[in-house]
Amino acid sequence: MAGPMSLNSQPGAAGAANPEVPRKAAVLRDANARLLVIGQLGSQICDRMALAGILWFLTTSAGAALVPWYIAASGLPHLALAWRAGRIINALGPLRVVVWADLLRGGLFLGAAALMQALPHSADIVVLFALALLGNLGAALFNPAILSLPVRLARRDAYQPNQLTALLSSCGATGTIVGPALAALIYKAGGLETVLALTGAAYLVAGLIEQRVRLPETVAPAAGPALRHASITPVVRRHPLVGWLLGLLLLVNLGMGPVVLFLPLYAAQVFTGGIDAQAWLQSSVGLGMIAGGLASALIGLPGSRVVRVTAPVMVTTACYLGFALSTSLPLSCGLLIGLGASLAAANAGLIGLFQTIPDEPEVPAVMAMVNLFGVASLPLSMAVVGLVLNVAPVTTVATACAAAALLIALASPAIPGLRARSAAHPPPGARR
Structure with missing residues (x-):
């Protein structure tokens, strides 16, 4: 392994481009990066669609006063796992966490849609709050894992990890615009159950696509216990x-x-x-x-x-x-x-x-x-x-x-x- 280097530098083959000046659009030529972005684009759009639909449902059925409590409940898993997420991600690997978090949330959203269809309407609020808690358990691990994954995935002779991160962030921004618009259309046509079902399907598809990502092999020595449990x-x-x-x-x-x-x-x-x-x-x-x-x-x-x-x-x-x-x-x-x-x-x-x-x-x-x-x-x-x-x-x-x-x-x-x-x-x- 090479010795310490300055920030944002990496050894490359002879004649490789200087990584301080990344190649334009190189991140798009990486098949693994494309798979990750394709999966995230669909799931992020549907995630924002589901949030808009849920908040509208709560506002119209239970009153706006319940919305802050729903948002607070959604944040509790992030607070609970903040000091443990790093250890869990290191133990399982960031890619495995990303894949299984999306698959887990896909199953939860599909289950919530089925429960809202089968149970009396009086149980809808309970189902949505349970979805907020359980779904955000996955999100509390997924979010730091997806931000950690570019460190392993980026081909730094061509592009830097933060370029892949920026591309993934643009998926979230796209979801912020497209998701609420889709929510308005789908909510009117099929209700919140349809919104949740489509979101669950999008998460499952994202997880299946992400399973095709292959991390580059490394010859780095294993991290010591102090770093693994950092x-x-x-x-x-x-x-x-x-x-x-x-x-x-x-x-x-x-x-x-x-x-x-x-x-x-x-x-x-x-x-x-x-x-x-x-x-x-x-x-x-x-x-x-x-x-x-x-x-x-x-x-x-x-x-x-x-x-x-x-x-x-x-x-x-x-x-x-x-x-x-x-x-x-x-x-x-x-x-x-x-x-x-x-x-x-x-x-x-x-x-x-x-x-x-x-x-x-x-x-x-x-x-x-x-x-x-x-x-x-x-x-x-x-x-x-x-x-x-x-x-x-x-x-x-x-x-x-x-x-x-x-x-x-x-x-x-x-x-x-x-x-x-x-x-x-x-x-x-x-x-x-």
Whole structure:
């Protein structure tokens, strides 16, 4: 095995392209990457479709007051498994976890659809809450596993792990746009049972496609017990920069999270455009994320490590502040497209460091924290903002959140160790 190398570098055959400058669209020429993306595109669209259908069902049948409790129940498995997910993923392997999590969720959604068809309507709420708990047990393992998998799968003589991650993230952004639209059509035609059944089928198909993925063989030595059972605390002690970047991720998420609440409020109160204005705003974010994710995947992120991390975060929060101050719907849509694109690039930059700074067996523990912060920061920030909105107008609250996020972003270049060209660990073994 080669000795330590600088971040985002890897040995290659003679004449191989410099991995610091990834080949354009190389990730799409990798058959394994294509299989993973195809499976995830369908399951992510149907996942967002199911969420939209469930939230609409709860709102119309039991009242909007039940929706926050459903979201909270969905987050409990992520909290419960956050400190164990890394060990489980290392024990089973990230690819096996991804496959079986999708197959498990497919069976659960099909079972929930059958139960809602067979049981009295009075049991529907119980079925949906059970689905939220059990389905998110799979998601709590799937999310860090899918973020860890590119470390093993990426052919780094051609492209970097964060390029595959960005491509997978664009599947989620596509689902955010397409899923709710499909939910509206299918819900009207066949009810929530049909929405759940189609989602279950999509998960099963995704799992079957992912079973065809073949990890490259390696000659890396087995990780020692300390790494196989790594938890986040020793990882942060070994790699302090990871701790600082996790802190940056959490703080920015807390400031950015309420934007999903601000969009409908701005549509109704600032632009007075109703649901049409809301659709334009939400679609703008999704389109930006798709564009940014595809660009990050196909071209890669240029510049030094500090530029790849901090510049997209600064642009994201600046667009956020611009949106908060805007009173023009077209201008706001343009700013939200920029926000979505730079957010996708920021995610690719941060996730890329989380994938390459730690040793490979430590990556799942880090990704479990990334997943937890993403799940936990949204309800926490929205709860605080919801209380503040009772005493302040939405424009003031949004401007304060955006300004705070921008200040954090502007301070991010001062993170200790971010500017250093520290040696990173070699990739997971040389390919045979």
